[in-house]
Amino acid sequence: MKEVVERVKNMERSGIRAILNIANSMDVDILHLEIGQPHYPTPQHIVNAAVEATKEGYIRYTMNEGRIETRKIVADKINNDYSGFDVNENNILLSIGAVYGLAVAILSLVEPHHKVLLPDPSWPNYKLQTIMANADPLYYPLQEKNNFRPDVKDLEKIVTKDTDMLVINNPGNPTGAVFTKKDIEELIEFAKKHDLYILSDEVYEKVIYEGKHIPIASFDKDGRVITVSSLSKTYSMTGWRIGYVVADEKLCQQFVKLSETFISCPPYISQKALEAAFLGPQDFTHEMVSYYRRNIDVGVKILSDAGISFVKPNGALYFFINISKTGMDSNAFALELLNEKHVSVGPGNTFGPSSNKFVRLSFSTEFELFKKGIERFAEFLVEKEKLRR
Secondary structure, X not given: OOOOOHHHHOOOOOHHHHHHHHHHHOOOOOEEOOOOOOOOOOOHHHHHHHHHHHHOOOOXXXXXXXXXXXXXXXXXXXXXXXXXXXXXXXHEEEEOXXXXXXXXXXXXXXXXXXXXXXXXXXXXXXXXXXXXXXXXXXXXXXXXXXXXXXXXXXXXXXXXXXXXXXXXXXXXXXXXXXXXXXHHHHHHHHHHHXXXXXXXXXXXOOOEOOOOOXXXXXXXXXXXXXXXXXXXXXXXXXXXXXXXXXXXHHHHHHHHHHHHHHOOOOOHHHHHHHHHXXXXXXXXXXXXXXXXXXXXXXXXXXXXXXXXXXXXXXXXXXXXXXXXXXXXXXXXXXXXXXXXXXXXXXXXXXXXXOOOOEEEEEOOXXXXXXXXXXXXXXXXXHHHHHHXX
């Protein structure tokens, strides 16, 4: 019998999932700091709206791109939340979470064997989706000394004539970086200069502790920016699998062909839940961000008291901590931490080729659990650094 195609057979599994699977197989209580999932339940008014919608028969197919009414609500929310936008329902494609939206953009806009500029470190799915498009990932560094924000000079060193797309993530996973207005303006100019599409992953747009979220599409004058977001982080709706793409109308008309091909349409129920989330009270997100700011503060104190160097996250749900003084690679470090201290973290090597000297700790969990987990982590890191001196 013929083999599975090479690009699938050679795909790597996410290191986050690998460490999670090991942790879940252990017969001890594990402090889970590896997954970026809000510990809050979905707000009750959203759940209630979905239940009522089910009772009322909203359980059938919708348009491939999603309901017109739902897409109008998304467009209105974007126009109201951010300056520089004038979008309507024709600029919106509803997707299965942000993941599908990212895949649609890459599959539609990147030619086979061409290049996609990916941040290092970054969420591993960008690389996997690039490979599935039969294209080549081309990594640009996000340097710790620059607080993990992009530097166009680094991009200029590696961009090629057959590069089709620049992927950015703001706020950043796993770094917690929040881009400045200057960063955004320079990235737009770089993309124009090299005629690149910009695929902007903004799933953490409302999860910001310092600074302000600036959508790069608000500076876009020629339709080269594709923005992807979802309700997973903002409204703690990871399992509802609902997100959206914001793009030029002509691009959306092409993207919807893939929705017909792969998903038919987003779930009707999840679209109704989106409507309740966007039209209902927004205090939940503010409460959640305040809670996680408290987790950041205790993490900063514990790490600082232990003498550990780190970049304080300004957004998203993670600390990304340098472990290079231990002399260990990130996977070995994560496994020993799991076995010795029963704390599960994300190994940095899953986030990019030069990120092996880091690990990711998620603070999107209960305060006491996170406090105990980062205390054990700090103790372990200091122990390993001392052994190498």
